Amino acid sequence: MAAKRIGLEVSLAVSEAVMLCDADVVAAYPITPQTHIVEHLSELVADGKLDAAYIPVESEQSAMSSCIGSSAAGARTFTATSSQGLALMNEMLYIAPVLRTPVVMAIANRALSAPINIWNDHSDIMSVRDAGWVALFAENGQESLDLTIMSFRIGEDRRVSLPVSVNIDGFTLSHFIEPILVPTREEVAKYLPPFNPLVKLDIAKPVSIGMLGMPESYTEARKATDDALLASKEVVKECFADFAKQFGREYKVVESYRADDAETILVVMGSIAETAMTAVDEMREKGEKVGLVRLRLWRPFPVEEFKAAIKPAKNLAVIDRHMVMGVPDGPVALEVKSFLYADAARPSVSNYVLGLGGRDVTREDFWHITERAKAPDAAARPRYELVGVME
Amino acid sequence: MPREIDALMKVKDLPAGFTAEPGSTLEFKTGDWRSMRPKLDREKCIYCGFCYIYCPDGVYQDMGKDEKWYKPDFDYCKGCGVCAHECPKDCIEMVLEEV
Numbered sequence: 001m002a003a004k005r006i007g008l009e010v011s012l013a014v015s016e017a018v019m020l021c022d023a024d025v026v027a028a029y030p031i032t033p034q035t036h037i038v039e040h041l042s043e044l045v046a047d048g049k050l051d052a053a054y055i056p057v058e059s060e061q062s063a064m065s066s067c068i069g070s071s072a073a074g075a076r077t078f079t080a081t082s083s084q085g086l087a088l089m090n091e092m093l094y095i096a097p098v099l100r101t102p103v104v105m106a107i108a109n110r111a112l113s114a115p116i117n118i119w120n121d122h123s124d125i126m127s128v129r130d131a132g133w134v135a136l137f138a139e140n141g142q143e144s145l146d147l148t149i150m151s152f153r154i155g156e157d158r159r160v161s162l163p164v165s166v167n168i169d170g171f172t173l174s175h176f177i178e179p180i181l182v183p184t185r186e187e188v189a190k191y192l193p194p195f196n197p198l199v200k201l202d203i204a205k206p207v208s209i210g211m212l213g214m215p216e217s218y219t220e221a222r223k224a225t226d227d228a229l230l231a232s233k234e235v236v237k238e239c240f241a242d243f244a245k246q247f248g249r250e251y252k253v254v255e256s257y258r259a260d261d262a263e264t265i266l267v268v269m270g271s272i273a274e275t276a277m278t279a280v281d282e283m284r285e286k287g288e289k290v291g292l293v294r295l296r297l298w299r300p301f302p303v304e305e306f307k308a309a310i311k312p313a314k315n316l317a318v319i320d321r322h323m324v325m326g327v328p329d330g331p332v333a334l335e336v337k338s339f340l341y342a343d344a345a346r347p348s349v350s351n352y353v354l355g356l357g358g359r360d361v362t363r364e365d366f367w368h369i370t371e372r373a374k375a376p377d378a379a380a381r382p383r384y385e386l387v388g389v390m391e
Numbered sequence: 392m393p394r395e396i397d398a399l400m401k402v403k404d405l406p407a408g409f410t411a412e413p414g415s416t417l418e419f420k421t422g423d424w425r426s427m428r429p430k431l432d433r434e435k436c437i438y439c440g441f442c443y444i445y446c447p448d449g450v451y452q453d454m455g456k457d458e459k460w461y462k463p464d465f466d467y468c469k470g471c472g473v474c475a476h477e478c479p480k481d482c483i484e485m486v487l488e489e490v
Contacts, residue, residue, distance in 0.1 A: 207410040207411065
């Protein structure tokens with residue numbers, strides 16, 4: 001491939017990916033730090049580079065409603081949002097999966113109010129983690145573009161037929177200019193087949209979509225959606241593998257970094273993995289047996305792959321970017337602990353919440369976390385720590 | 392052991408996306424939550440059609456000029472009592488629905 005890396009703002013790279021995927025409908029409302037994505041998409045549509053209907057809706061609730069409708073009509077559909085925007089979509093977020101409408105949404109992750117804050121953490125996506133969407137987390141710009149392309153294929157696969165969110169850290173990724181390989185339309189067309197919907201509004205073969213589910217069928221309808229979400233993991237892996245075959249960039253549902261012989265493993269999601277890898281390298285130089293495991297696929301949770309990745313660890317330091325109020329654990333730690341509970345040989349698990357509302361996450365934070373997680377005296381090892389909080 | 396529910400559909404039989412074929416509501420009889428039912432006194436009925444006109448659910452059927460009365464369809468009658476209230480001859484009485 002004679003491709004050349006070009007300097008591109010990550011938000012714009014996501015928009016370009018949507019253009020390369022030849023989306024039919026974009027329905028979106030601007031919100032910081034996601035705005036550049038849909039702003040550039042409206043430009044691409046206005047300039048005739050993307051033959052799509054751009055619906056400038058009056059709210060995110062309408063954005064997601066429009067997306068569900070257009071996806072049901074057989075249109076390849078995209079939207080993007082952040083924080084309060086995602087919160088305003090809430091009721092529609094739970095509807096899209098059950099109706100099996102494979103909308104793709106980029107979320108430039110940002111803290112939820114209050115206090116009002118436009119900077120990065122994972123409180124927006126974590127607050128809607130049960131909605132039934134496939135959820136992917138990007139680490140860098142290239143991955144943001146690649147995952148956007150793959151999301152259309154994953155979601156639209158008739159074995160999946162579910163909406164997919166691509167989570168990119170607000171500002172930390174969305175507003176950075178990175179060297180990015182941008183594939184051609186022809187290459188993407190080879191990877192992504194035309195959208196052939198599982199459920200479709202079709203005048204020739206009418207159906208009602210959005211039915212009432214009585215007590216006699218509601219449980220079964222939810223179970224059918226959960227079954228599809230759990231089964232989507234294999235399709236995600238297949239789409240990752242085919243992408244690697246065609247584009248040479250390899251992705252796994254769970255990534256490991258220097259974790260093969262690690263006694264202490266840091267568990268992270270999103271862009272802080274890059275800082276964490278630098279910290280791991282530094283600690284390794286000092287002889288510390290530390291490694292990193294990153295969840296790229298968050299929903300469905302890749303339990304088996306995750307357990308295999310953390311196998312060597314004596315100490316697991318799970319890092320969360322969201323505070324679950326009323327429970328002394330972050331969302332990732334809550335789940336990791338529940339998976340490990342029944343295992344006889346399980347590592348000691350401690351949980352660290354940090355980087356809230358855009359507070360910097362530095363190498364020193366990972367040094368500190370590693371020290372704490374491997375503390376020989378179990379009593380000194382925290383169960384849960386809100387890192388760096390000034391009390 | 393939870394009691395078995397006579398589920399309309401099983402997970403594996405559900406249509407993808409929980410869709411329904413058009414016209415499927417015809418299969419549902421909506422009169423089953425009725426607690427009162429109209430009882431007609433055909434002797435007093437003058438075939439005025441008030442029950443037929445006022446019924447909010449259109450359950451009264453015109454039985455025609457020979458029979459000269461209106462017959463409620465109990466598959467859909469919810470027992471609201473509007474017909475009994477409006478009948479100018481008081482020939483409709485609301486009685487308890489016996490199950």
